[in-house]
Amino acid sequence: MKIRDWLDKLDYTLLSGSVEEEVDEVVYDSRKAAPKTVFVCMKGTKRDSHDYIPQVLEAGCRVLVTERPVEVPEGVTVLLVKSGREALAKLSGARFGYPAEKLLMIGVTGTKGKTTTTHMIRKIMETAGKKTGMIGTNGVYIGEDHYPTMNTTPESYDLHRYFAQMVEEGCDCCVMEVSSQAFKMYRVAGITFDYGIFTNISPDHIGPDEHADFAEYLYYKKQIFVQSRFALVNVDDEHFEEIVKDIPCEWAGFGMGANATYQAENLHYVSEPDFVGIEFDIRGAHEIPVRVNIPGKFNVYNALSASAVALKAGVPAEKLQHALEHLKIDGRMEIVYTSEQCCVIVDYAHNAVSMESLLETLREYHPKRLVVVFGCGGNRSKERRYSMGEIGGRMADLSILTADNSRFEKVEDILADIRGSIEKTGGAFLEIPDRREAIEYSITHSEPGDMIAIIGKGHENYQEIEGVRYPFLDRAVVEEVVSKWNR
Ligand SMILES: CC(=O)N[C@H]1[C@@H](OP(=O)(O)OP(=O)(O)OC[C@H]2O[C@@H](n3ccc(=O)[nH]c3=O)[C@H](O)[C@@H]2O)O[C@H](CO)[C@@H](O)[C@@H]1O[C@H](C)C(=O)N[C@@H](C)C(=O)N[C@H](CCC(=O)O)C(=O)O
Numbered sequence: 001m002k003i004r005d006w007l008d009k010l011d012y013t014l015l016s017g018s019v020e021e022e023v024d025e026v027v028y029d030s031r032k033a034a035p036k037t038v039f040v041c042m043k044g045t046k047r048d049s050h051d052y053i054p055q056v057l058e059a060g061c062r063v064l065v066t067e068r069p070v071e072v073p074e075g076v077t078v079l080l081v082k083s084g085r086e087a088l089a090k091l092s093g094a095r096f097g098y099p100a101e102k103l104l105m106i107g108v109t110g111t112k113g114k115t116t117t118t119h120m121i122r123k124i125m126e127t128a129g130k131k132t133g134m135i136g137t138n139g140v141y142i143g144e145d146h147y148p149t150m151n152t153t154p155e156s157y158d159l160h161r162y163f164a165q166m167v168e169e170g171c172d173c174c175v176m177e178v179s180s181q182a183f184k185m186y187r188v189a190g191i192t193f194d195y196g197i198f199t200n201i202s203p204d205h206i207g208p209d210e211h212a213d214f215a216e217y218l219y220y221k222k223q224i225f226v227q228s229r230f231a232l233v234n235v236d237d238e239h240f241e242e243i244v245k246d247i248p249c250e251w252a253g254f255g256m257g258a259n260a261t262y263q264a265e266n267l268h269y270v271s272e273p274d275f276v277g278i279e280f281d282i283r284g285a286h287e288i289p290v291r292v293n294i295p296g297k298f299n300v301y302n303a304l305s306a307s308a309v310a311l312k313a314g315v316p317a318e319k320l321q322h323a324l325e326h327l328k329i330d331g332r333m334e335i336v337y338t339s340e341q342c343c344v345i346v347d348y349a350h351n352a353v354s355m356e357s358l359l360e361t362l363r364e365y366h367p368k369r370l371v372v373v374f375g376c377g378g379n380r381s382k383e384r385r386y387s388m389g390e391i392g393g394r395m396a397d398l399s400i401l402t403a404d405n406s407r408f409e410k411v412e413d414i415l416a417d418i419r420g421s422i423e424k425t426g427g428a429f430l431e432i433p434d435r436r437e438a439i440e441y442s443i444t445h446s447e448p449g450d451m452i453a454i455i456g457k458g459h460e461n462y463q464e465i466e467g468v469r470y471p472f473l474d475r476a477v478v479e480e481v482v483s484k485w486n487r
């Protein structure tokens with residue numbers, strides 16, 4: 001392979017050397033440089049990898065992609081580009097033979113609901129016999145294999161590597177979460193999504209190393225429209241008009257509003273001993289009644305957009321109905337136990353906005369008592385402790401305060417911060433610093449008809465204490481407690 005073979009989508013200026021140089025790999029970490037690799041330099045948020053060029057050349061690399069002219073020994077090939085990250089994305093696509101073009105690509109962006117919606121789409125597609133790879137916060141799923149990832153949307157090189165693996169393993173489809181940060185950092189540059197979903201937007205991810213302000217956050221989220229053939233947009237979002245302003249692709253709306261092409265009507269909250277979820281009718285472009293096996297009004301939106309994509313992709317209504325009725329998503333409104341006595345839900349809600357919407361939606365099921373077990377992470381903003389404490393006190397019948405990744409702080413100190421705000425509300429609360437004991441207490445002291453929400457960690461399978469991650473999975477603890485308690 002010659003570097004020339006990977007340059008068809010790249011805008012570059014050849015500063016030295018030759019495009020006839022032999023190559024066999026693209027790398028963006030100097031520690032992986034070797035003979036026949038192309039090293040792509042970029043200015044990161046912490047380091048500028050142009051600084052590693054001497055080590056890279058030492059390791060035998062002969063082709064560099066740089067954002068500025070650099071001094072190199074004669075014969076070294078230097079390709080000058082505007083953005084190293086964008087170049088990495090384009091080169092990686094070429095390196096793996098553009099695997100995304102061989103898959104039905106579905107991208108999901110938005111402040112909330114990305115993980116849930118991608119899981120729903122995968123379940124529906126697989127029920128319809130379409131093998132589907134998935135990439136997002138919970139990791140990468142290809143067939144029975146699962147790979148953890150550092151970011152919601154991994155770096156472009158890794159994305160193309162996973163797409164190639166999906167193609168190799170016979171996937172028809174790939175559904176992935178696309179964070180606004182991914183658009184900003186060109187992780188998905190050059191990819192066209194057959195369907196792009198915009199779930200919703202609210203102020204989040206604004207601050208150092210993320211977005212300067214809400215306008216920038218919205219701008220990057222809207223890139224989904226630039227890169228999609230067809231988009232689905234939440235018509236009920238507070239910012240709907242801004243979202244669809246100057247939208248460059250074909251699109252349809254989903255939501256409860258009459259202007260939605262995929263509209264939800266006749267919504268019912270179902271709470272039966274063996275089924276807790278939502279029922280509604282999809283109206284508009286189709287007329288299909290569905291039952292979704294996870295509770296929460298916001299899951300109507302997640303299920304609607306997932307259904308819209310599936311229906312557009314030709315999935316039969318009965319497959320869609322079957323998939324939604326038998327859903328289970330790790331750590332997202334996951335019903336771990338349900339009986340006449342109580343219903344235990346594990347959810348990832350870990351900030352005030354998601355905690356509030358979660359408790360609000362669980363209230364609609366009219367539980368005898370709504371009990372919430374939660375804590376807050378250590379060495380993070382204290383504001384979260386005050387706001388989550390206030391919401392627990394105001395919206396739950398009982399809050400059980402406990403550990404949640406205390407990191408280098410004492411759990412008791414974190415709980416004291418939460419206590420400060422919960423006390424002001426007059427809401428009932430208990431402090432049980434050990435998370436296992438807190439979960440156990442919530443179940444063994446339940447009253448018939450209780451709904452217990454264990455929140456904050458969702459799918460995370462560890463507790464982070466003083467720099468060490470100890471195995472801990474809320475779901476497993478609930479299952480253990482319930483089996484002991486039922487004996
Ligand atoms: C702020 C940010 O997004 N940073 C991302 C970025 O890292 P960076 O630019 O800071 O990297 P850097 O450490 O400065 O290094 C620059 C370059 O030097 C190279 N290097 C480094 C060391 C060395 O010895 N040799 C070398 O060549 C690195 O490989 C890199 O190419 O590129 C890395 C590789 O792709 C990402 O893992 C990293 O995400 C960090 C971990 C992060 O926290 N990102 C968050 C903000 C994020 O992306 N979040 C969204 C989710 C948001 C949501 O929930 O909606 C996500 O998609 O995960």
Ligand SMILES: Nc1ncnc2c1ncn2[C@@H]1O[C@H](COP(=O)(O)OP(=O)(O)OP(=O)(O)O)[C@@H](O)[C@H]1O
Nearest residue numbers: 111112113114115116137298301347348349354358
């Ligand atoms: N459509 C939605 N609107 C509002 N809240 C939602 C929605 N879907 C899920 N949630 C709530 O937000 C939490 C996170 O959901 P999910 O993981 O699906 O979103 P995400 O976009 O992937 O979020 P994150 O970027 O934090 O990983 C859920 O646990 C639930 O409490």
